[in-house]
Amino acid sequence: MEALRNREKDVNDELRNVEYGKKPKSIVENWLKDVREKKTEVQEIEQKSEKRRNLSRLPFLRLLEKNIQEVIELIEQGRFSEGLFIDVRDERGEALLTSPLVGQTTAERNLEKIWKCFINDEIICIGAYGMGGVGKTTIATHIHNRLLENPSSADHVYWVTVSQESSIHKLQNDIAKYIRLDLSKEDDERKRATRLFNALGGRKKFVLILDDMWKVFLPQEIGIPIGVNSGKLLITTRSLEVCRGMKCQQTIKVDPLSTEEAWDLFMKNVGSEKVLDKKLKEIARSISEECAGLPLAIVTTARSMTGVDDIHDWRNALDELREGVEGFVDMEDKVFKKLKFGYDHLKDKRLQQCFLYCALFPEDYKIPKMDLIVYWIAEGLLDGSRTRRAKFDRGHFILNKLENVCLLESAKDHYGSIHLKMHDVIRDMALNITKKENGGQIFMMKSGRLLQIPNEREWSENLERVCLQEDIMEEHLSTCISPKCPRLLTLLLHNNHSISEIPNSFFVYTLSLRVLDLSCLRNLKCLPDSISNLKSLRGLFLRSCTNLEYVPSLVELKELRELYIERSGKMRAVPEGLEGLVNLKCLNLFRMLHILSIPTGLLPKLSHLQCLRLDDCLRADIQTRDLISLTQLEMLGVHFSSLHQFNSYVNSQHWQRLSHYCLQIKSGHGHDLLRCRQVSISELGRITMLNCSIVLPTNMQELYIGRCVLPTSLLEFSPSLKENACRDLERCMIWGCEGIKHLWFFTTKTTSVPQNLQTLMLVNLPDLISLFKYEGFEREGGPPAPTPETGIFSRLKLLSVWRCEKLKYLFTARLVWHHMQNLELIRVFGCSQMENIIIEEEEEVEEGITPERTSILTFSKLRSLKLQDVPQLKSICTGTNTMVCPSLQKIKVHNCPKLKRLSLCTINVDDNRRISEAHPARLIKISGQKKWWDLLEWDNPQAKSVLQPFFSVIESPGYPIGRTDRSWSKDLSCYEEV
Numbered sequence: 001m002e003a004l005r006n007r008e009k010d011v012n013d014e015l016r017n018v019e020y021g022k023k024p025k026s027i028v029e030n031w032l033k034d035v036r037e038k039k040t041e042v043q044e045i046e047q048k049s050e051k052r053r054n055l056s057r058l059p060f061l062r063l064l065e066k067n068i069q070e071v072i073e074l075i076e077q078g079r080f081s082e083g084l085f086i087d088v089r090d091e092r093g094e095a096l097l098t099s100p101l102v103g104q105t106t107a108e109r110n111l112e113k114i115w116k117c118f119i120n121d122e123i124i125c126i127g128a129y130g131m132g133g134v135g136k137t138t139i140a141t142h143i144h145n146r147l148l149e150n151p152s153s154a155d156h157v158y159w160v161t162v163s164q165e166s167s168i169h170k171l172q173n174d175i176a177k178y179i180r181l182d183l184s185k186e187d188d189e190r191k192r193a194t195r196l197f198n199a200l201g202g203r204k205k206f207v208l209i210l211d212d213m214w215k216v217f218l219p220q221e222i223g224i225p226i227g228v229n230s231g232k233l234l235i236t237t238r239s240l241e242v243c244r245g246m247k248c249q250q251t252i253k254v255d256p257l258s259t260e261e262a263w264d265l266f267m268k269n270v271g272s273e274k275v276l277d278k279k280l281k282e283i284a285r286s287i288s289e290e291c292a293g294l295p296l297a298i299v300t301t302a303r304s305m306t307g308v309d310d311i312h313d314w315r316n317a318l319d320e321l322r323e324g325v326e327g328f329v330d331m332e333d334k335v336f337k338k339l340k341f342g343y344d345h346l347k348d349k350r351l352q353q354c355f356l357y358c359a360l361f362p363e364d365y366k367i368p369k370m371d372l373i374v375y376w377i378a379e380g381l382l383d384g385s386r387t388r389r390a391k392f393d394r395g396h397f398i399l400n401k402l403e404n405v406c407l408l409e410s411a412k413d414h415y416g417s418i419h420l421k422m423h424d425v426i427r428d429m430a431l432n433i434t435k436k437e438n439g440g441q442i443f444m445m446k447s448g449r450l451l452q453i454p455n456e457r458e459w460s461e462n463l464e465r466v467c468l469q470e471d472i473m474e475e476h477l478s479t480c481i482s483p484k485c486p487r488l489l490t491l492l493l494h495n496n497h498s499i500s501e502i503p504n505s506f507f508v509y510t511l512s513l514r515v516l517d518l519s520c521l522r523n524l525k526c527l528p529d530s531i532s533n534l535k536s537l538r539g540l541f542l543r544s545c546t547n548l549e550y551v552p553s554l555v556e557l558k559e560l561r562e563l564y565i566e567r568s569g570k571m572r573a574v575p576e577g578l579e580g581l582v583n584l585k586c587l588n589l590f591r592m593l594h595i596l597s598i599p600t601g602l603l604p605k606l607s608h609l610q611c612l613r614l615d616d617c618l619r620a621d622i623q624t625r626d627l628i629s630l631t632q633l634e635m636l637g638v639h640f641s642s643l644h645q646f647n648s649y650v651n652s653q654h655w656q657r658l659s660h661y662c663l664q665i666k667s668g669h670g671h672d673l674l675r676c677r678q679v680s681i682s683e684l685g686r687i688t689m690l691n692c693s694i695v696l697p698t699n700m701q702e703l704y705i706g707r708c709v710l711p712t713s714l715l716e717f718s719p720s721l722k723e724n725a726c727r728d729l730e731r732c733m734i735w736g737c738e739g740i741k742h743l744w745f746f747t748t749k750t751t752s753v754p755q756n757l758q759t760l761m762l763v764n765l766p767d768l769i770s771l772f773k774y775e776g777f778e779r780e781g782g783p784p785a786p787t788p789e790t791g792i793f794s795r796l797k798l799l800s801v802w803r804c805e806k807l808k809y810l811f812t813a814r815l816v817w818h819h820m821q822n823l824e825l826i827r828v829f830g831c832s833q834m835e836n837i838i839i840e841e842e843e844e845v846e847e848g849i850t851p852e853r854t855s856i857l858t859f860s861k862l863r864s865l866k867l868q869d870v871p872q873l874k875s876i877c878t879g880t881n882t883m884v885c886p887s888l889q890k891i892k893v894h895n896c897p898k899l900k901r902l903s904l905c906t907i908n909v910d911d912n913r914r915i916s917e918a919h920p921a922r923l924i925k926i927s928g929q930k931k932w933w934d935l936l937e938w939d940n941p942q943a944k945s946v947l948q949p950f951f952s953v954i955e956s957p958g959y960p961i962g963r964t965d966r967s968w969s970k971d972l973s974c975y976e977e978v
Helices: 002-016 026-051 058-077 103-118 136-149 168-178 189-201 240-245 259-270 278-290 295-304 311-322 329-346 349-360 369-379 388-404 424-438 474-478 529-533 624-628 643-651 686-691 813-819 842-846 930-935 943-950 965-971
Strands: 125-129 156-161 206-213 232-237 250-253 409-412 418-421 443-447 465-469 490-492 515-517 539-541 562-564 586-588 611-614 635-640 660-665 677-682 702-706 731-735 742-746 759-763 770-774 798-802 825-829 836-839 856-858 864-868 875-877 882-884 890-894 904-907 915-917 925-928 951-953
Touching: 026 058, 103 125, 103 136, 103 232, 103 250, 103 259, 125 136, 125 240, 136 156, 136 206, 136 232, 156 168, 168 189, 232 240, 240 250, 240 388, 259 278, 259 295, 278 295, 278 311, 295 311, 295 329, 329 349, 329 424, 349 369, 349 388, 349 424, 349 443, 349 465, 369 388, 369 418, 369 515, 369 539, 369 562, 624 643, 635 643, 643 660, 813 836, 813 856, 875 882, 925 930, 925 943, 930 951, 943 951
Parallel strands: 125 232, 125 250, 156 206, 206 232, 443 465, 465 490, 490 515, 515 539, 539 562, 562 586, 586 611, 611 635, 635 660, 660 677, 677 702, 702 731, 731 759, 742 770, 759 798, 798 825, 825 864, 836 875, 856 882, 864 890, 882 904, 890 925, 925 951
Antiparallel strands: 409 418, 904 915
16 A cells, blocks of 8 residues: 555656646546545455454455455556656647549548548447458548548547457557557556556547458457547458447448549559550550459559550450469469458368359359359258258358458349359459469359350369350350360359250260259250269259250269259150169259159158259149158148148148248249248139138248139138138238138237238239228227237238229228338239228228327338329328328329329427428439329428429339239348248
8 A cells, every 4th residue: 555655646746747738637537536545445444354353354354355456456557657648749640641532432432431420429339341452441541631630520549550360469559559558567458458448548539440350359358448538449341240240330331443433543553644545545444344443453453554555565464364364463462462361361161162162153243142052062062061951051151251251242133133243353363262272273164155165275184163154156065075174073054045965975074073054055955865974963953944855864873962953844754763862952843844743652762852842843743641751851842733632731740840831732833942931822713612621831931822712801711810820921912813802800809910921912803892801899989999909010011902903992090000110112003993092990981970180190111102003092091191101212103193192291390299291301202194293282382392303204104013923022022041
């Protein structure tokens, strides 16, 4: 205690000698406060110990030991090695050298996103992530300098560059150096973190920038007091996972530059004073495009061409870039070396193999996730997992990992489905790795209409994976030499529509082949017999070979795991030798319309099957006993030709072991991928419905009913629905069905509505009167009682109604009030008698009661409202009801001539509880016919002028909403893939 008193005296003496105008740091004042509290605590302990001399002293000794340790720590903290006073001018930091931002729509936009986070007091931890060389550090340095230029934004700004092999100890030292804190005599990380926390915590409104983070270190473990005294943290990293692990409240992905921005950056760094002539400019543009918007690659490549005038040198540079930059030294040394850090950081060898596999596909190719995972399964890259579900989970984990560390990126196909692609420079880096690790080229890929098939030199013995896709000319393949590739594992020849024949000699010297994809060879009629000799083959893919008639015997392919012969329309029998495929895990015969039968006793011999696709096979009858013999089956698609067969299988309870299934009666409604547990029922006539009840699996997620004669309501369709046993049902589509008048019933005691329903699509139901029927409610002089269960539609997101001619309304006001809070999309098309979207309670309307109250009906999450060809529609809401849609983004109205008022608003709560017309803060687009827009009536005279900029004329609405299978699949974007 004496040492502590002496240090306290010294600190107080220094405080008395403070020069005028200088202010002691709060950290010193806090330390003195701690000293005073500790002195008081020690005095109290001494007094208690005097009074309890005759009692056990063990607790006292423990307490004394604890206080001695705390006093030692206080003395150490009171040394203030960074000094009691630091001039504010020294603490703010110095501006960093940086290059100007290029791209008004990319880099500047990312800069502004990050800056908005700094001026938001609620955001204290920000993460910027993106692939290596994309410009994260450049943007962060601009943020750093802007903070220095704006004293009101931060009092102290610190920049720390984090190395790939950093540790908490090293990071603590780096931060301590910037704030002049000496941690050299302390090894304990927790104590170091405490000192760092106290030192930083004494600096008001500090900003700490950690550039190039590779690992997750929690701020409290390091000693970063974010949120204390308005302190904030900005990190840059290549990994979204690091942002999440660091608890970033806001993450911003830094994307590559656009084509024009890349060209501007390229020209600025070429540095040539003279203007490039036309030919050189064309080559230069191509070189710029090869860098695919990556600033580091653009700058490196451009500077290597500075002062180069000879067109031959420019063309050579372009050729080297297109051929994987072999010999392009600057790119390899400066760009690939930086990008390879991300690859090395994966560490898991299997993860690295899966990443390199993605480089097999051509530039800019959009890779379907499921195809890639199935290739990996067939190659054996996911063999560590036993079940098929576990393999897919592992595959998705790997893809998410590669995307999160920016080695892969998401891309949408023309249908809007999510695929993956590899950035061109990342792909070049991956190919460079495969060459260096294997002493030469082991990948070969070509796409587009080839002028010549790869020659004998290109079919080298070292090749392990080959991808030749998209319109290789038939004569090239038919006259091709026999590739001598004894190490070849993967051969992808898919999407070559013009190939009608593959020579038998083509597979003679590829006996190590594991994966062979001949999908979408639409003119191919016969497979060569040499395929029967590929005894190492584990995956054979023959998707959409629409003219395929013959597949040779597969009996010798004992290693085969994955066999896909889906949509190959002219085959009338399954290939010979299937019974010998003892290791087969997946047999996919989806939509093989002309297969007459599955050989009796075949399925029980395939005892290792985990996935069986026989859905949309309209002529093949499957026996229940064959299906239930497959004890390892996890995924099943099957078509039953009769209701009796369907009920027989469902009653077996075999479906309970399945993670995914598609069970069909008569014509099917299957998908390429088994995404859920689906039941699809079609073409059940009146006689069938009268003579037999349908048994539905209680865990189904999707129900599709088409072209059936139904009872009055779904309750009478199946006991499972009547008993409300289908609690997992999420998606329901009913199409082209007669007879049904109501979907579900509400009674005073029960409701038949599935609790988890998310999507409801109704198409061409000529007898439908209302979606829901109320029964047994006693009015007692007032409106009907509330429905028995609040929130029964709490998960409903999409409602689409098409050509339901007798339907006059969608909802009652009470139903909306209690249950429709999560509805996101409403679509109504071709309902010729519909007059309102929302009405008062049905009983009130029928008895002519005019309500005196005003109801605010809230659709808090509604994003899209589409009304098309509803000629009698008069209003959105009847009476004095108002539909409140604070999240509304799109309104589409076409051919609804009687709709004079939208009755849509958001609530603007002020002192008068005023309700204003639709606020444009979220609204993106209103579309409709000009005449309709001009004749709309408004409560607020200014509303039309406010909303006018969001309106666009649409005279022809295009294809009807919800009509095709494609739109059905697209609408159900909430599907979970396998």
